[in-house]
Amino acid sequence: MGNDIPGHSSRNESEPANTAFIQGIQKHHLTNGLTILTREDHTTAIVSTMIWYRVGSRFERPGSTGISHFLEHMMFKGTQRYEKGEIDSITASRGGSNNAFTSNDYTAYYFTFASDRWWSALEIEADRMGNNRFDPTEFELERQVIIEEIKMERDSPWETLGEAVGSHSFQKHPYRFPVIGTYEDLISITRDQMIEHYRQFYCPNNAILVLVGDFHTEEVLERVEQLFAPLPRGRVPEARTVSEPPRTRQVRVELKRPTEIPRMIVAFGAPSVRQREHYAFHILGEALSQGRLSRLYGRLIEKERVASDLNTEFSETFDPYLFSIRVEPHPEADLGTIEAMIFEEIATLTREPLSETELKRAKIQCITQFFASFETTLDQTIQLGLLETLDRYQYWYDYIPQINRLTAEEVARVAAQYWSPEQATVGILVNGAIEEEGSSL
Numbered sequence: 093m094g095n096d097i098p099g100h101s102s103r104n105e106s107e108p109a110n111t112a113f114i115q116g117i118q119k120h121h122l123t124n125g126l127t128i129l130t131r132e133d134h135t136t137a138i139v140s141t142m143i144w145y146r147v148g149s150r151f152e153r154p155g156s157t158g159i160s161h162f163l164e165h166m167m168f169k170g171t172q173r174y175e176k177g178e179i180d181s182i183t184a185s186r187g188g189s190n191n192a193f194t195s196n197d198y199t200a201y202y203f204t205f206a207s208d209r210w211w212s213a214l215e216i217e218a219d220r221m222g223n224n225r226f227d228p229t230e231f232e233l234e235r236q237v238i239i240e241e242i243k244m245e246r247d248s249p250w251e252t253l254g255e256a257v258g259s260h261s262f263q264k265h266p267y268r269f270p271v272i273g274t275y276e277d278l279i280s281i282t283r284d285q286m287i288e289h290y291r292q293f294y295c296p297n298n299a300i301l302v303l304v305g306d307f308h309t310e311e312v313l314e315r316v317e318q319l320f321a322p323l324p325r326g327r328v329p330e331a332r333t334v335s336e337p338p339r340t341r342q343v344r345v346e347l348k349r350p351t352e353i354p355r356m357i358v359a360f361g362a363p364s365v366r367q368r369e370h371y372a373f374h375i376l377g378e379a380l381s382q383g384r385l386s387r388l389y390g391r392l393i394e395k396e397r398v399a400s401d402l403n404t405e406f407s408e409t410f411d412p413y414l415f416s417i418r419v420e421p422h423p424e425a426d427l428g429t430i431e432a433m434i435f436e437e438i439a440t441l442t443r444e445p446l447s448e449t450e451l452k453r454a455k456i457q458c459i460t461q462f463f464a465s466f467e468t469t470l471d472q473t474i475q476l477g478l479l480e481t482l483d484r485y486q487y488w489y490d491y492i493p494q495i496n497r498l499t500a501e502e503v504a505r506v507a508a509q510y511w512s513p514e515q516a517t518v519g520i521l522v523n524g525a526i527e528e529e530g531s532s533l
Contacts (some may be wrong), residue, residue, distance in 0.1 A: 117476065117485070118309060122317070126326045129476050130312055131304045133469060134354040139210035139305030140469040142215045144225040144477040147293035148195050150410065151165060151331050158273015159281055159289050161194040164236055166286065167201065168192075169230040172223040176230060179216055179366055186212055197410045198481045204470055205464050207306035211315055217301070218319035221294055242275050249355050249521050250317075250418070256345045257357045257519035258414065265334045267413055297328025302477040305469040336412070343517045348524030353400075354421050355520040358434050360511050362415040365408040365482050371467025371494045373415055377404040378445055378454035379503075380417070380437070387437050387454065388417065396433065398425040410482050415510070427520055435513055441507045442508035445500035458495050462488075 120128040148160050170176040183190045188205040190213075201220075203213035245251040257272050262268035273281075301320070303312055339361070363369040377447040380388045383406040392399040407413070421430050446454065466472050466488075477488045 098431075119485075120313060120316075122296060124379065125295075126316075126320050126323075127480065128313070128316055129300065129302045130307075130309050131303055131472065131476070132309060133472075134306050137207040137306050138204060138469050139203065139207050139213075139303060139307050140204045141213035141217070142200055142302045142340045142473040142477045144198050144200045144219075144300040144302070145293055145482045146198060146298050146328075146481055147289075148194055148198050148307055149271045149273075151293070152266055152269055152273075154269075155276045155277055156186060156273075156285060156289075157269040158238070159286060160199055160262060160276075160293075161272050162234070162278065162281060163286055163289055163294075164192050164194045164199050165234045165238065166231065167220050167224060169234060170225045170227055171219045172225065173219045174216065175241070176227070182216070184213060188212065194271055196271060196413070198478070199479075200474075200477060202470065202473060207324050210305065210307055210312075211343050214312075214319050218323070219300070221296070221320070222323045224290060224294070226283055226287055226290075228283060230346060231286070235278065235281075238272065238278060239275065242272055242278065246274065249349055249351050249353075252349065252517050253345075253347060253355050253357055253521045255418075256347060256499055257359050257416070257517050260343050260345050260519075261359055261361075261414055261517045262336060265336050265411065266332075266410075270273065275299070292326065292329055296320060296323050296330065297325045298328045300477055300480050302473045302480070304313045304472040304476070318513060334411075339515045342514050345517065345519040347519070347521045349521055349526055351424060351521065352524050353423060354427060354523070355519075355521040356419040356421060356427060357517075358419075358431070358432060359414045359416040359517045359519070360515055362406055362413055362510065364410055364412050365479070365487065366410070367412070367504045368494075369509070370408075371491070372498055372503045373406050374458045374495065375446075375451070375454045375498055375503050376507055377406050377415070378440075378457040379441070379450055380404055382454075384417055384488070385450075387441065388434065391433060391437060392419065392430065398422060398430050398433070408478060408482055419472055427522070431518060435516075438507070438511050442504055442511060445504040447517070448500070451498075451503070453497070453498045455495055459492055462491055462495075 111296045117129060117131045120130070132353060150156065152159060157183045168179055168491070180190070183203065186205060186209045188203055188209065190201070192201040201217065205212055245255070258270070259268045301316065315364045333350055378386065380386055381402055382389070384390055384394050389402050392402055399419050404420050405416040405418065417434060421427060451491070465475055475488060479485045
């Protein structure tokens, strides 16, 4: 079977030499709009399969927050072909594994099987895309499961503080909504609303199918054609383009919860994966928090000994999101002093560029993590699907050259652009009876 089979087209993508370990990626399209990425890897007898849908909390509105995550749960509760629990039992009986996750920008489902059983994942995903059942009883049972998830998150200090910081960091953008949704919305979402959400977003032209592992591409394409080509295109709603107003005042959030250890998050706006400044943030994260020689970790934990743990969080998103500094202070430490140290180090970084040694170390750490993120077949399906869903998978071809091209002056310029004190959201969780305060300074 050649590349120009009925119903789809394909082309080999060019790869630079420095990403030889992910060479062999092919991109294909069915006429109904389904995008397929394949990469053969015959070093192990395993195939990982993922399907990504461009839908998450970014596509939601007040009144139905959490519906994308709720729908993810319902995709395991039965179709016209598979009864409740049968997808998991088939996966286990064939020695495979499966799971799913929902984020701001996407919902993804994955399977890993031995290479003589990879087709099982395609059969399941094709049926789920077109024939999910939404049994009313299962719908109500799963609602209760997610309500319990919300209660568990409320019992987690980091989850509680992170959600509060996220919601206070955005005035208009739907990134302010928690992916799991609010309790008030979850109890009011109807089955009809979910079916409509499913019909709008779970269609071939809103999906990316990714396979990596021990298979022959032509055989995969034949099976994909048989299973997915009959599914019709959908009328996918456009996500709203929402621009946040410029931040002119710092936002502060203080929570009180029964806890022995306080928590602190300092969050700033961050560029989307589609902006060139995104690469500089990878360097900044390493320079601030990775290891004893990094600036914040070195000062707060190694030198001043006011904190027991510190890390930064920054991820790939479709629209500008957040860069967060998370600190677990020692119980006896003064939180105001820790906050002042954080802003001092950030101010220094914007005025005084990283030294040659610091920049080189951060680049090595970024590139090392980059290679580690493609270690397994599942890792590769995640990374390829993630970037194809948000922008284009070729981002990974650009990553190493872009990181190596960054100068200390450019990194400092980006930090100064995003990291002024008035652009920050500062969240603090301390011991006490449950209450919450939010303010703008």
